[in-house]
Amino acid sequence: MDFISNSNLTKLLNSLKRDYKVYVPVKKGEQRFYKRYIDPSDDIVIGEVRPFEPLKAFFMKARERVADGFKPDVPGADAKPFAIVGVKACDLKGLKVQDHVFLDNDYNDPFYAKLREENLIIATDCTTAIDTCFCLALGVSPYPKENFDINLSQVDGGFIVETGSKKGEDVVNKNANIFQDARKELVSERDNLREQVSKQVQDNIKNNNVPNENAFEGIVKKNFQANIWEDEAKACVECGACNTVCPTCHCFLLYDQKDNDKMARLRIWDSCMIKDFARVAGGANPRPYLWERLRNRFDKKFDFFPKVAGFYACTGCGRCISACPGKIDIRKVLGKLVKNAS
Amino acid sequence: MHHNKNNPYRPVEAEVIEVIAETPTIKTIRFKPKEPIGFKTGQFVEITIPGVGEAPFTPSSKPHVTEYMEISVMKVGKVTEKIHELKKGDIIGVRGPFGTGYPLDDFKGKEVLVVGGGCGFAPIRSLMYSLFERSSEFKQLFFRGGCKTPKELVYKDETKEWAKREDLNLKLTVDKGEKGWKGNVGLVTTILDGLGMDYKESIAVVCGPPIMMKFATLKLLDLGFKESNIYLSMEKNMSCGIGKCGHCRIGTYYACKDGPVFTYDKIKAFANIWD
Numbered sequence: 001m002d003f004i005s006n007s008n009l010t011k012l013l014n015s016l017k018r019d020y021k022v023y024v025p026v027k028k029g030e031q032r033f034y035k036r037y038i039d040p041s042d043d044i045v046i047g048e049v050r051p052f053e054p055l056k057a058f059f060m061k062a063r064e065r066v067a068d069g070f071k072p073d074v075p076g077a078d079a080k081p082f083a084i085v086g087v088k089a090c091d092l093k094g095l096k097v098q099d100h101v102f103l104d105n106d107y108n109d110p111f112y113a114k115l116r117e118e119n120l121i122i123a124t125d126c127t128t129a130i131d132t133c134f135c136l137a138l139g140v141s142p143y144p145k146e147n148f149d150i151n152l153s154q155v156d157g158g159f160i161v162e163t164g165s166k167k168g169e170d171v172v173n174k175n176a177n178i179f180q181d182a183r184k185e186l187v188s189e190r191d192n193l194r195e196q197v198s199k200q201v202q203d204n205i206k207n208n209n210v211p212n213e214n215a216f217e218g219i220v221k222k223n224f225q226a227n228i229w230e231d232e233a234k235a236c237v238e239c240g241a242c243n244t245v246c247p248t249c250h251c252f253l254l255y256d257q258k259d260n261d262k263m264a265r266l267r268i269w270d271s272c273m274i275k276d277f278a279r280v281a282g283g284a285n286p287r288p289y290l291w292e293r294l295r296n297r298f299d300k301k302f303d304f305f306p307k308v309a310g311f312y313a314c315t316g317c318g319r320c321i322s323a324c325p326g327k328i329d330i331r332k333v334l335g336k337l338v339k340n341a342s
Numbered sequence: 343m344h345h346n347k348n349n350p351y352r353p354v355e356a357e358v359i360e361v362i363a364e365t366p367t368i369k370t371i372r373f374k375p376k377e378p379i380g381f382k383t384g385q386f387v388e389i390t391i392p393g394v395g396e397a398p399f400t401p402s403s404k405p406h407v408t409e410y411m412e413i414s415v416m417k418v419g420k421v422t423e424k425i426h427e428l429k430k431g432d433i434i435g436v437r438g439p440f441g442t443g444y445p446l447d448d449f450k451g452k453e454v455l456v457v458g459g460g461c462g463f464a465p466i467r468s469l470m471y472s473l474f475e476r477s478s479e480f481k482q483l484f485f486r487g488g489c490k491t492p493k494e495l496v497y498k499d500e501t502k503e504w505a506k507r508e509d510l511n512l513k514l515t516v517d518k519g520e521k522g523w524k525g526n527v528g529l530v531t532t533i534l535d536g537l538g539m540d541y542k543e544s545i546a547v548v549c550g551p552p553i554m555m556k557f558a559t560l561k562l563l564d565l566g567f568k569e570s571n572i573y574l575s576m577e578k579n580m581s582c583g584i585g586k587c588g589h590c591r592i593g594t595y596y597a598c599k600d601g602p603v604f605t606y607d608k609i610k611a612f613a614n615i616w617d
Contacts, residue, residue: 066349066351067351067352067353070353070376070435074348074349101585107350107585107586110348110349110350250586250588251588251589252586252587253581254351254396254581254587255395256394256395257393258394263392263393265351267351278590278591281421281422282416282418282419283418284552284577284617286578286617304591304593304594307594
């Protein structure tokens, strides 16, 4: 295992700028955001917890051009890829869901596939948990185990480095002079930290009575006629924030720019909580009521995805809990569903 | 296969070559794509009106003809309104074909009953062309079509020709008759009895407005059709066409890539399939 010192990590980031648009997490107040890396600054926090925005934004942008009129060339094909630093384990599970949709299917999405191939993911262990974190309930540990190119685990004076792909190995080999062998005591320090943060998440789960995913099978279908949906939807204001911040939500709208001379097709993140999401031109709407759309959101994550992909489309990142103006708490909804189904 | 693996969201340019007014609310648009696009009957395409948007339609023309394609469109929304304004020479976009289509090979050796309603006639015309072409492979073809009034009956001249065919048993009905209409009056579900076919072993294909599909399905089940022999063309909000955008989900399926044609047994357990 390798080690990189704090100052050498700065060197690495500077060298990555040549081939990538480098993004790092920065802290502002109590929130963390991804910001384009230009020079070292004090607000950069590689560890801590997941930033406000989900990782999916680097692979399917919130708004992007997918066609220029009838022209055969793919828009944005020559853009520089991203190197995203400080990616947390919950977001890597989100990427697994996005991969299932955009890659592992009958049709490849060329835009996603290109970014997935070219972007560099430098993940990192969480060094703390916030009260909305419940990743372990979804089988995700607060330190990355898969789906990264390089993973950094913060220890005294720097980071333990692991590679998870050929792309990651190439980056390390190319910059071999700034990596050292990791000392044994630093590896134990990492293991202790991992255990501590896991304990924090476990305490969160216990304090909030969050059920484990082992109990999720059939909870949506068994509760299909339950009052839970109507009760929970009462506080929903149909803003779609839960969809926007969710690392697994993938739905989008194809939208044609209203310009006769320059016809451009845009792809914009969409929300299944919005009334017209499934409405057809003839007027029929399979989910006219808000509570039906809330149920549908859970159906997609906890019934559709396990059936078609073999995993639940939730990462336990807790972003939807923080983002919801109606204070709808996915942990409580899951708790009610599990309790009512057993 | 999709015409453009390179970018599935890009429409292919197409020129409108003819516009036919079928009824006061339905027009058929014949267009020529600049890159040849074939389709299997039951598959759909996405039509772009430049500067307005895109909407899904099932072609109503002959599947093997690649020089042109036709869609028959009822005016219901902002895209269809613009489609009704199209003139010869106008440029539109077309993407597709998408979906799986009707599995005609599975119909071999059987009696096939096709039930169509209103603008649901459109995809069914392309199906009838395909069935006629392979007519000898099927035991007997039945067609039962309905719409609100005689005025709203599409493909009037063509259905008159179809009525003369020996391989087809055809009957049309309207919900409400008017002067000069000599045919049946009543819902399409009222002309499905006593066809003299072996309902238990036969194939039924249903396409039409959701409410008609629902009651036709219930009627067919009553008559003894197997759930797995009733083919339904589901109208959902198909947009990307490739199972990514999420709008047309029916249970564990996406209508755009797994359908839009489903047998009843596959989808009956899911919520709100008729809405």
